[in-house]
Amino acid sequence: MSAYDPDNIFAKILRGEIPSTRVYEDNETLAFMDIMPRADGHLLVIPKTPCRNVLDATPEQLNAVMATVQKLALAAKRAFDAGGVTIQQFNEAAGGQEVFHLHFHILPRHEGEPLRAPGKMGDFEVIAKHAEQIKAAL
Numbered sequence: 804m805s806a807y808d809p810d811n812i813f814a815k816i817l818r819g820e821i822p823s824t825r826v827y828e829d830n831e832t833l834a835f836m837d838i839m840p841r842a843d844g845h846l847l848v849i850p851k852t853p854c855r856n857v858l859d860a861t862p863e864q865l866n867a868v869m870a871t872v873q874k875l876a877l878a879a880k881r882a883f884d885a886g887g888v889t890i891q892q893f894n895e896a897a898g899g900q901e902v903f904h905l906h907f908h909i910l911p912r913h914e915g916e917p918l919r920a921p922g923k924m925g926d927f928e929v930i931a932k933h934a935e936q937i938k939a940a941l
């Protein structure tokens with residue numbers, strides 16, 4: 804497995820070098836909106852410390868991230884009155900990973916509504932509004 808690249812896009816978001824729509828942070832983790840949302844309220848949770856994915860993360864990183872994943876899954880479910888929540892996580896390119904800093908996707912879901920296709924940029928104002936809805940539900 805390759806070494807962690809400190810110039811990956813989420814490391815740059817953590818350092819504030821590129822903008823993001825943040826919804827929550829604590830000492831160990833950060834949650835922010837996905838710029839290509841596959842569902843309304845699609846957000847990402849990452850550790851603030853470096854690791855590529857679940858395969859090299861420490862138990863402490865995983866514990867911290869999962870606690871935040873649960874907190875944000877509950878908030879996103881409430882914010883969108885969702886029937887359920889899909890949590891996705893990919894490891895290495897062969898596993899579908901594109902950004903090599905550990906992250907979990909949180910996707911509020913409604914019965915019978917499929918996820919939107921990947922790779923389509925969302926509307927910034929809509930994403931910002933959805934972030935406010937999630938923050939209000941925290």
Ligand code: 5GP
Nearest residue numbers: 812823835836837838839893899900901902
């Ligand atoms: P994965 O590595 O889990 O396959 O996909 C990376 C995810 O990060 C995708 O859902 C993509 O939309 C999202 N993403 C890629 N670049 C950026 C970015 O610059 N900002 C944000 N907020 N999300 C991004």
